[in-house]
């Protein structure tokens with residue numbers, strides 16, 4: 001088994017070159033740096049298999065289309081590049097971080113112009129192996145008003161609102177926040193939300209208020225395959241407190257059960273039975289690399 005990658009030994013990809021992380025430099029005039037004018041993806045890799053690499057590339061294309069930035073590569077070129085960057089950073093549990101910004105302009109100007117190549121950066125993040133026993137203890141969260149913009153379907157590098165929201169959760173000494181807009185739940189600070197009502201799985205529908213998570217997509221597929229009824233509908237804040245279970249799901253966190261929300265225990269303060277089943281299916285999916 002290969003040893004995990006450490007930051008010091010990281011080989012990253014920047015604009016056509018592979019180089020040590022410490023030597024990867026971009027211009028201060030990069031629009032990603034000046035404006036957060038870029039998009040990104042985080043693609044989990046188990047063993048040597050990307051988990052739903054095709055879905056991540058589909059979402060990347062969606063984000064690029066939404067900000068009118070041309071995709072600098074074809075899907076097959078991306079896949080080849082992913083394979084090369086993974087080869088240079090061996091390990092078992094990893095994730096590819098890919099960021100594309102609108103590149104470097106000679107002056108600081110919001111206006112978009114043609115003729116400037118995008119900045120492409122890629123690194124491999126070591127991902128901690130999920131400790132199922134620890135995860136089953138669950139996490140605490142608070143509800144916070146979601147003050148982000150009306151374009152949360154874009155996986156944008158402009159993340160200052162998310163940083164502020166997470167900071168609010170940290171100050172409240174909880175792991176995460178469930179975001180609520182006009183009385184209805186959108187998602188977590190970097191995850192999608194599910195609730196369990198009896199035998200039914202409920203999640204807010206995709207749209208401009210939340211990111212269409214790939215883990216969310218996997219969970220919905222697994223529920224369907226296993227005959228669990230699924231409803232995608234708006235979820236009121238009040239519905240949260242009556243839920244049998246609440247989960248927050250993302251590529252790096254997988255599926256975290258929320259066992260305390262605000263001052264209220266959820267599923268008696270422990271991971272619920274539906275979570276146990278879904279985690280089992282999810283682990284099999286990971287091993288199969290589908």
Ligand SMILES: Cc1ncc(COP(=O)(O)O)c(C=O)c1O
Nearest residue numbers: 190191192211213214215250251
């Ligand atoms: C705002 C937001 N929602 C949802 C997710 C979950 O997406 P995925 O399952 O593709 O990791 C993320 C992941 O980072 C996120 O940042």
